[in-house]
Amino acid sequence: MSGLLALLDDVAAIAKVAATSVDDVAAQAMKAGTKAAGAVIDDAAVTPKYVHGFPPARELPIVAQIARGSLINKLVFLLPAGLLLSAFAPWLIPPLLMLGGAYLCFEGAEKLYHAFFAHETDAKEKEKKPLDAQHLEKQKVAGAIKTDFILSAEIMTIALSAIPESSFWLEAATLAAVAVMITVAVYGSVALLVKMDDIGLHLAETGRTGAGRGLGRGIVKAMPGVMRLLQVVGTAAMLWVGGSIIVHGLAQMGWHAPEEIIHSIAVAIGGGLPEAARGTAEWIVTAICDGILGIALGFALIPLGTKVIGPIWGRIFGGGETAAH
Numbered sequence: 001m002s003g004l005l006a007l008l009d010d011v012a013a014i015a016k017v018a019a020t021s022v023d024d025v026a027a028q029a030m031k032a033g034t035k036a037a038g039a040v041i042d043d044a045a046v047t048p049k050y051v052h053g054f055p056p057a058r059e060l061p062i063v064a065q066i067a068r069g070s071l072i073n074k075l076v077f078l079l080p081a082g083l084l085l086s087a088f089a090p091w092l093i094p095p096l097l098m099l100g101g102a103y104l105c106f107e108g109a110e111k112l113y114h115a116f117f118a119h120e121t122d123a124k125e126k127e128k129k130p131l132d133a134q135h136l137e138k139q140k141v142a143g144a145i146k147t148d149f150i151l152s153a154e155i156m157t158i159a160l161s162a163i164p165e166s167s168f169w170l171e172a173a174t175l176a177a178v179a180v181m182i183t184v185a186v187y188g189s190v191a192l193l194v195k196m197d198d199i200g201l202h203l204a205e206t207g208r209t210g211a212g213r214g215l216g217r218g219i220v221k222a223m224p225g226v227m228r229l230l231q232v233v234g235t236a237a238m239l240w241v242g243g244s245i246i247v248h249g250l251a252q253m254g255w256h257a258p259e260e261i262i263h264s265i266a267v268a269i270g271g272g273l274p275e276a277a278r279g280t281a282e283w284i285v286t287a288i289c290d291g292i293l294g295i296a297l298g299f300a301l302i303p304l305g306t307k308v309i310g311p312i313w314g315r316i317f318g319g320g321e322t323a324a325h
Helices: 002-035 037-051 056-088 090-116 118-127 133-162 168-206 210-252 257-270 275-317 320-324
Strands: none
Touching: 037 056, 037 133, 037 168, 056 090, 056 133, 056 168, 090 133, 090 210, 090 275, 133 168, 133 210, 168 210, 210 257, 210 275, 257 275
16 A cells, blocks of 8 residues: 555655646746747748638638648757857857848748839739649749748747757757747738638628628628738838847947947937836837847848849759749
8 A cells, every 4th residue: 555655655756846847838838939939920921821812712722721731840940050050150049030131031031122113023924834723732832831941940940049948858848849839829810810701791691790790791892802911011011020039149250339339229218208108119129229239131142042042942953043042
């Protein structure tokens, strides 16, 4: 009997340690996920464009394919790479973060360029040979997963940098929890967004009350504006997150001037406001400054990306201009 009691006591102790570890993983995953919020917003805002123009019946399957690719990106490729970097080359994390930040700045600036010079983009698009629906879907999904890889790398690297130094397995479990949590949140939100017009149409046609039918019509009318707003938010998030990563990366590598200048501007503007609004104002000013830096860097990188890196990428991976883009 005493042996059984001792065994039960050991099991209870192990369970308590396991529960504590689970709590630690959950707490660290939430903290790390919050740090990566900007890149998460960007990911959620960018993805809906990949289902634009497809029949409603294909929207959720396309989102599911991209979500599956995103999870593979995070768990199969990025998680092991992140753990290896953390264990053997932690000094590489800031430069890699900055490289990803520069890519986000480039992507955001390119979106702005296309928005202001849409006629050039439209003319080039008309020259391209149209693809059948199946090939177009494969191309869109492949492009979305490639873009997701960059954004997921940013999310995982930011999450890794936010995890306190701990055991290998705790870091691995935390990163895995972040990967699953963020993928479910992002692509669950995307799935809801792309089907909101169908939900609104269903309410408008089958609602039992006038209020319900009116709500459905309102959703249908509002969704184009919501999607355009998401594109704006996604572009702004790209530039803000990219600029912020560059600023913090430079500070980590020893050049503190950009971070100190932005901080002093934020404090100077926030200092003239009531104390309750000061913190929010300083955060907004900092984000704007980071975004301006992101725009400047992004536009500076456009010639390098389109004239040098893009063609090289296309030759290596095939597909000509499509792959390069």
